Amino acid sequence: MANVAPPTDEHLNHAYTPNKEALLKRLSRIEGQVRGVNRMVNEETYCIDILTQISAINAALHKVSLGLVEDHISHCVVNAATQSLETGNPSIVAEKVSEVTTAIGRLLR
Numbered sequence: 788m789a790n791v792a793p794p795t796d797e798h799l800n801h802a803y804t805p806n807k808e809a810l811l812k813r814l815s816r817i818e819g820q821v822r823g824v825n826r827m828v829n830e831e832t833y834c835i836d837i838l839t840q841i842s843a844i845n846a847a848l849h850k851v852s853l854g855l856v857e858d859h860i861s862h863c864v865v866n867a868a869t870q871s872l873e874t875g876n877p878s879i880v881a882e883k884v885s886e887v888t889t890a891i892g893r894l895l896r
Contacts, residue, residue: 801858801862803854803855803858806854806858810851810854810855813847813850813851814851816847817844817847817848817851820840820843820844820847821844823840824837824840824841824844827840849894852894856887856890856891856894859887859890860887863883863887864880864883864884864887867879867880867882867883867884868880868883
């Protein structure tokens with residue numbers, strides 16, 4: 788497991804925090820689906836049935852990802868835009884836009 792630096796103050800209050808329990812519940816369901824696929828492979832279930840379940844897992848992960856992107860834009864990018872206007876420093880919002888654009892690019896791979 789890679790070492791992850793502790794969050795800086797700017798990253799302590801995530802946009803998803805109010806929905807954290809729902810997000811964790813959804814991720815637990817996805818984890819259960821993955822375990823189910825593992826069991827299906829172990830039991831040599833028909834390939835198409837396994838692929839159908841993998842498709843459902845991918846759809847669920849995409850939904851989680853899109854929700855996180857939406858939260859990031861509505862919270863972090865909007866806050867950066869406000870700070871940018873208040874300080875007159877356009878690089879604040881440009882950095883957040885670049886950050887979210889990069890993240891979206893990773894999701895599209």
